[in-house]
Amino acid sequence: MILKPHKEDIKAIGYYLGKITLGLGFTMLIPIIMGFASGEFNPTLDFLISLELALIIGLVLTKLCFTEKDLDWMQGMIVVSLAWLVAMALGAIPLYLSGHWKSYLDACFDSMSGFATTGLVLVCGLDHLSYTHNLWRHLIMFIGGQGIVIVALSFFVKGFSGAFKMYVGEARDERILPNVINTARFIWVVSIVYLILGTLALGIVGLLNGMKPLNAFFHGACVFMAAFDTGGFTPQSQNILYYHSLPFELVTIVIMVLGAMNFKLHYHIWMGNRKEIFKNIETVTLFITVLATFFITAIGLNQLHTYPKAIMLLRKGFYQLISGHTGTGYQTIYAPQFINEWSHLAMVGVILAMALGGAVCSTTGAIKMLRVGIIFKALVQDIKKIILPDRAIVLQKFHHIKNSFLEDRQVRAMLLITLLYLVLYGIGSIVGMWFGYPFLSSLFESTSAAANVGLSCGITNINMPAALKITYIFQMWAGRLEFMAVFTLAGFVVAAIRGK
Amino acid sequence: MFESQSHKVTKSQDKCKIKNLVFIFLTCVLCLVSCDLFAQPISSTELINNTKEYDGKVVVYAGEVIGDVMARQDHAWINVHDGNNAIGIWLSKYLTKDIQYTGSYKAKGDWVEVTGVFQRACLEHGGDLDIHAQKIRTIKSGSVVPEELDFNKGYIVVVLSACLLLIWILTLLKHK
Numbered sequence: 001m002i003l004k005p006h007k008e009d010i011k012a013i014g015y016y017l018g019k020i021t022l023g024l025g026f027t028m029l030i031p032i033i034m035g036f037a038s039g040e041f042n043p044t045l046d047f048l049i050s051l052e053l054a055l056i057i058g059l060v061l062t063k064l065c066f067t068e069k070d071l072d073w074m075q076g077m078i079v080v081s082l083a084w085l086v087a088m089a090l091g092a093i094p095l096y097l098s099g100h101w102k103s104y105l106d107a108c109f110d111s112m113s114g115f116a117t118t119g120l121v122l123v124c125g126l127d128h129l130s131y132t133h134n135l136w137r138h139l140i141m142f143i144g145g146q147g148i149v150i151v152a153l154s155f156f157v158k159g160f161s162g163a164f165k166m167y168v169g170e171a172r173d174e175r176i177l178p179n180v181i182n183t184a185r186f187i188w189v190v191s192i193v194y195l196i197l198g199t200l201a202l203g204i205v206g207l208l209n210g211m212k213p214l215n216a217f218f219h220g221a222c223v224f225m226a227a228f229d230t231g232g233f234t235p236q237s238q239n240i241l242y243y244h245s246l247p248f249e250l251v252t253i254v255i256m257v258l259g260a261m262n263f264k265l266h267y268h269i270w271m272g273n274r275k276e277i278f279k280n281i282e283t284v285t286l287f288i289t290v291l292a293t294f295f296i297t298a299i300g301l302n303q304l305h306t307y308p309k310a311i312m313l314l315r316k317g318f319y320q321l322i323s324g325h326t327g328t329g330y331q332t333i334y335a336p337q338f339i340n341e342w343s344h345l346a347m348v349g350v351i352l353a354m355a356l357g358g359a360v361c362s363t364t365g366a367i368k369m370l371r372v373g374i375i376f377k378a379l380v381q382d383i384k385k386i387i388l389p390d391r392a393i394v395l396q397k398f399h400h401i402k403n404s405f406l407e408d409r410q411v412r413a414m415l416l417i418t419l420l421y422l423v424l425y426g427i428g429s430i431v432g433m434w435f436g437y438p439f440l441s442s443l444f445e446s447t448s449a450a451a452n453v454g455l456s457c458g459i460t461n462i463n464m465p466a467a468l469k470i471t472y473i474f475q476m477w478a479g480r481l482e483f484m485a486v487f488t489l490a491g492f493v494v495a496a497i498r499g500k
Numbered sequence: 501m502f503e504s505q506s507h508k509v510t511k512s513q514d515k516c517k518i519k520n521l522v523f524i525f526l527t528c529v530l531c532l533v534s535c536d537l538f539a540q541p542i543s544s545t546e547l548i549n550n551t552k553e554y555d556g557k558v559v560v561y562a563g564e565v566i567g568d569v570m571a572r573q574d575h576a577w578i579n580v581h582d583g584n585n586a587i588g589i590w591l592s593k594y595l596t597k598d599i600q601y602t603g604s605y606k607a608k609g610d611w612v613e614v615t616g617v618f619q620r621a622c623l624e625h626g627g628d629l630d631i632h633a634q635k636i637r638t639i640k641s642g643s644v645v646p647e648e649l650d651f652n653k654g655y656i657v658v659v660l661s662a663c664l665l666l667i668w669i670l671t672l673l674k675h676k
Contacts (some may be wrong), residue, residue, distance in 0.1 A: 040605065045653040052660035056667060063671050097653070127566040127581055130605040210570035210577070236567055236579070238586045244570070244577045246626060334548045334585065334629060341551060341620075357604030 004269040004499030013066040013082065018061025019435035020083045021147065025054025025091055028137060035132040042130035046097035054090050084477055087148050088112040091140050095196070098133050100124050102462050105469055110137070112473045115144035115347060116480035117204055117363055119232020119329035119454020120472065122462050131218060134235045143365035144480070145259070145434045146187055157187050163341025190266050191228065194258060198224035209245045227255040229363040232329030232454030239331045240319075249315060252330055253322055260286070260326035260358025262370075264401055281398045282359040283395045285373035290325055293353040297321050300346025304338075317346070318453065325353035327364035329454020338457040344440055347457070351444055354453045355425060365452025365479045367421050371414040373405040374398060378411040420483045424450040424475055432459060450475040505663055541613060543583035550618035551629065561587065562613040562639065566603035569596050578602075580614060589614050590625065591633035601642030611640040 028051040035044030071079065088111045096107035106122040108288060114122045114137055125131065127135075199221040205481025206216030219235055226233045258266075265283070268276045273280040277283050297317050307313045312490060316333055323330040338347060381396035396406040428446025433439060437459055445459040449472040460472070478486045541562035547554055563582035568591045570577040576596045581603065591614075603609030609611075616633035624632075 039647075042650050042653065045650065045657055048657045049653060049660060052657065052664050054675075056664055058659065059667050059671060061673065125587065128601055128605055210572055211568045215568055236586070237581070238579060238588070241588065241628065242567060242579055242586070242627060244588050244590075244628060244630070307621055307625060307627050309627075312621055313622070316621070332628070336548050337551070337629070367623075447601035476513060481670065 005496055007294045008067070008069065009075055009121055012069055012071055014061045014065030014072040015067050016071060016075075016079045017082055017086060018058045018065060021054055021061060021086055021090070022058030023141065023317055024050050024059055024087055024143075024148065027143060028054065028094070028136075029052060029134045030490060031224060034135045035130070036367060037371040038131045038132045043094075043098060043130040046094040047132065047136070049097065050090060050093040057086075061323055062083060074488055074492065077485040078492050081477075081481060081485040081489040083148050084112075084115060084481065086481050087140075087144075088473070088477075090137075090269065093117060094136060095123075098129065100126070100133070102120070105466060106462060109469050109473055111140065112476050113454070114138075114140035114231065116452050117141050117226075117229045117231040117327070117365070118452045118476045118480075119226070120460045120476075122235065122460070122469070122486045123148055124126070125237075125366045126464060129235075130266045132484075134218075134222060135137050135234050137334065138225040138231075138235075140390060141229045141231035141233055141298050142191070142225040143492040145231065145257065146176075146191055147184075184378050185364050186261050186267060188425050190263060192269070194228055194255075195221070195224055195455075197253075198228060198255050201333050202248065202255075205245065205247045205251055207244070209243060209248065222248060223252065224255060224370075226254075227252050227328055227330065228259040229418050230256060230259045230327040230329075230358065230365075230452070231363075232323075234330070241332050241334075246315065249319055249332065252328075253319070256326040256328045256330070259328070260362055260364050262359035265359065270403065276401065279399045280367040281373040281377075281400050281429060282491060283368040286325075286358065289353070289369070289372065290322065293325065293349045293356070294318055294321050295349075297346045297349030300343040300349055303343045303345060304341065305343050306346070321350055324350045324448075324453055324455050325356065325453060326358050327354070327366055327453050329448065329456075335456045335458040335460075338455075347444060348442055348457065351447050354447045354451045354455065355421070365450075367418050367451075374411060375404065377406055400496065416417065417482060421450065421479070424479060426476050428471055431468060435465050435468055445472075446475065450479040452476060526561070542581075544582045544587050547587065547618060548585060548629065554618045555620035557618055558615065558634070559618045559631065560613060561589075561618075562611065563587075564603045564611050565599055565609040566644070569599055569602060571596075580612060581609075588628060588630040588641050589616065589633050589636075590622075590630055591616070591636060595633060595636050598638055599634075600638075601644070603642070606647070607644050608642045610638050611644040613637050613639050634671075 028047050032051065034048045035041070035047060077315070088108055091114065092104060092107035092111035093100055095110055096104050100123050101107040101110065101120070102124060109120070109122050112118075112186055199217060202220030202223050203217035206219055207213060211219065222233070222235050225231070234240060234242065240252060262280075262282055265276060265280055294317070298313060301307055301313060301317050307316050307440075319330070319332050355366055356372055357368045358364030360368045360370045377398050379394050381394055384394045397403055398406060425443070425447045428450055429443040432442025432446055441457050441459055444455075444457045447453070448455045459468075540558045541555070544561070544563070547559065547561070550573050560582065560654040561582070562584070563580040565578050566581045566586055567579050571593055574593050576591060576593045578589045578591065578599065582590050599610050599612070601607045601609050613636070614631060614633045615635050616631040620629060621631050622632075646655060
């Protein structure tokens with residue numbers, strides 16, 4: 001028998017959702033300050049309207065649903081899944097008000113793409129967008145990359161024990177420090193330190209590339225936020241191709257790889273344990289899969305002699321590949337070039353890289369390296385069991401911060417999430433083909449959306465069917481939250497309708 | 501006599517041939533000049549979708565200069581947007597001297613026409629799709645776009661501020 005949710009459940013969900021909405025609203029103060037500083041008054045008004053709406057909704061929810069009860073697992077998961085939808089809706093308001101998005105759905109698409117650190121865009125006239133809106137586009141990637149709930153945990157909703165439930169709901173099941181709030185704060189410290197260093201590096205490269213100082217550092221900050229959070233937005237419509245610069249591409253590669261690393265690994269490296277980087281199952285797996293997928297891509301590109309020189313193969317082939325593998329989605333080629341100039345094999349190489357993703361507890365989406373590494377170890381263990389005598393006890397070890405033995409329970413969980421990702425990639429592909437797009441293009445774009453990558457072969461544009469836009473929004477949301485929070489919400493809705 | 505007559509015939513034939521050659525030459529020159537003067541710019545979509553067809557050929561491309569003029573020693577990069585896509589243009593630095601405005605939130609960039617060699621995967625620039633400009637001319641000068649305050653948005657801000665204040669006061673009263 002399905003039980004109908006209690007009033008207390010709804011109150012707890014509403015209360016914490018209200019707090020997160022208030023936290024999100026306050027983040028809009030940053031573009032407002034930017035708007036005043038750059039003398040962009042209409043964009044500032046867009047953000048004032050959005051801020052006020054967020055505060056009204058947040059205040060009403062916290063007052064109407066006030067509770068002192070802590071969140072249980074179900075409530076925590078539902079708060080997280082709804083928080084991402086609320087963030088999308090609120091984040092889309094200033095975008096839509098700017099007039100650069102054809103419809104509110106398009107603005108929601110870009111807002112979810114930003115928060116989920118995907119990078120697919122439906123904006124029109126990006127090259128004429130204000131600094132204020134551009135900062136917001138990249139800031140939502142920065143917020144989404146760390147985790148919307150983490151923003152609230154770190155600065156706003158401090159000191160409640162339900163924090164861990166929401167933290168897990170946001171696809172972060174690893175605690176770096178014993179306290180989840182300290183973990184959230186550490187993630188912010190890491191990100192802010194890298195933000196300063198990354199902005200300086202990209203800004204200096206921009207200056208040397210001949211950009212105006214203000215633009216160089218503004219672009220530096222924006223590109224850093226989108227690269228470290230493996231997002232993929234840029235302030236200009238040509239993406240990274242706008243800069244026409246090898247040093248710029250090299251710096252973004254370093255930032256993308258840093259963003260794809262586990263925050264726990266960052267912590268150990270910061271604490272002086274540099275050997276961990278060479279021993280960790282995730283970094284080892286990442287190294288192997290990057291090599292393997294690049295090998296496939298390079299063979300594919302060589303089939304059609306797309307890039308006859310090694311430097312071209314690296315700047316075009318490897319760049320798109322590492323961008324896809326880390327889940328960033330930065331491009332140095334135009335979307336139709338994937339279809340027109342890349343062979344099917346080369347595209348499959350990039351699709352595989354996108355589907356695999358970066359590390360767990362990082363800002364990337366997709367299946368992730370820990371799962372890939374553990375599934376491979378489990379396969380090796382099973383093969384050993386077949387080969388070795390029946391009496392032999394086969395134990396498989398792996399190193400992730402500490403040495404651990406592989407457990408069936410662990411492998412089952414990893415396989416389940418991997419299977420769900422594959423299903424999600426498949427759903428988007430089928431919907432794409434339903435609307436008449438070819439199989440490979442549909443698979444490419446679907447994987448890019450569900451794995452929160454942002455590389456596009458041209459399907460994503462303002463004229464694509466609304467149903468496909470909604471499908472990609474769903475994929476970005478479900479892929480970012482790694483399913484559990486989404487399933488809990490679905491179960492909650494079913495219980496509310498059919499429960500007794 | 502027969503010989504002298506035949507000489508005359510060949511001379512007049514030669515004159516005719518020369519006239520024909522001059523005519524053909526002039527027609528060709530005129531065609532080339534008119535092509536250059538009245539060539540229709542190719543759209544970015546056409547170029548990007550048919551890279552192999554245009555690779556290494558001289559093309560005419562027109563659009564708005566957006567973003568920065570990025571000087572690199574004696575050359576520079578500009579990005580020209582034709583309404584669909586922006587394409588990078590590699591040109592001599594002195595060719596950028598006439599560019600007054602570049603497109604941004606506060607400005608409409610100069611509309612320029614670029615004649616240059618289209619590269620599908622430029623050997624010089626790491627495989628970039630670009631155009632190496634031979635000449636550039638400004639078709640329409642850009643301008644600063646003055647920002648007019650949207651009063652409707654201003655009214656919404658005032659109304660929402662009032663609502664927010666009311667809710668805040670109500671919550672304070674509820675606390676008491």
